[in-house]
Amino acid sequence: MQGMSERQYAAHAGVSRGAVQKAKLAGRLVLHSDGSIDAQGSDTRRAALTDPARQRPSLPRPRLKPVPEAAVAAVGETLREQGLSAPAVGSSTTFLQARTANEVLKAQERRLKLQKLKGELVSLDRARILLFRLARQERDAWVNWPGRVAALLAAELGVDAAVMHRALESHVRAHLGELADVRTDFK
Template identity: 50%
Template sequence: MGLSIRAYARRRGVSHVAVLRAIKQGRVAVEPDGTIDPAKADASWERSTDPGRTRTKPKPAAEKLRPVGEAALGSVRETLREQGLPSGGNVTFVQARTAHEIAKAHLARLRLQRMKGELVDRARATALVFRLAREERDSWLNWPARVAALMAADLGVEAHAVQKLIETHVRGHLAELAEIRAEFR
């Protein structure tokens, strides 16, 4: 037995305008005679209504939670797992909203850190490290020519031989350092 729009609205505890909106949006089906089957309409209403936007009395926890679409499940589960929250089985709307709020908080924190100058651009940091490493390498390559004569005088040996020996060892050490790769993650 079908109910009128106003009767269904009273039964649901909402205005008749809310029921009309639900019909227009396709969230509630109307029978061919223009009435509403309460069982079908209730099930459809529950499936298609965002619980965060309702003003009805709170329902028991088991009824409050409902599964969300498959598209974002992996992301939601990963976010919840990173925060140490349960994420097994079906992901509910509440869990999805929690994951969304966590993501928004992370983005806000990152924006704040960037504005404070606590975060740097990865490409800029890589370029800076490369430039500093090049300056360090050039400084080491010039060092044997500057100190070889002083060391040779202290040791009482030929300066050219000391410079060649120091250059050989410095170049070997720089070759070892060149194998190190900076990774910014």
């Protein structure tokens, strides 16, 4: 074969094989005696015979956006958490490493969803509500405690019940005031 096949010329010219076949039938290609395509002659003839207004503009190749450093760091961190080799900071991540990290993250996400479905995990908002409810029940129990035990303690100690109630109430309220300063942080 002296020249190119239809497929080879299509790749050379950046067109489809169908476009090469149409150009061949229309006589816009230069052919060798064996039917193969003369690339140089065909390029020249196609340029001369093809109406520029009817040509499609060649689409520019999409430029790949650079991957943010935070994403690369997250991939490395995920790989290290799983005991896998991670790229050094500042070096490029291979596709295989990024894909492995993605699969690890998807597996972790599925595990968390399963734990949530089983009732082993609760949402942070639900945990806050439950903790607040529990703290309020504890506080209410302590606020009501002096009224329940003041008379009993006063009788045991031989003091006035009203004085005992005021003393217990003031100490319990002071203690609850100290506990009110404690803040929970779920981060």
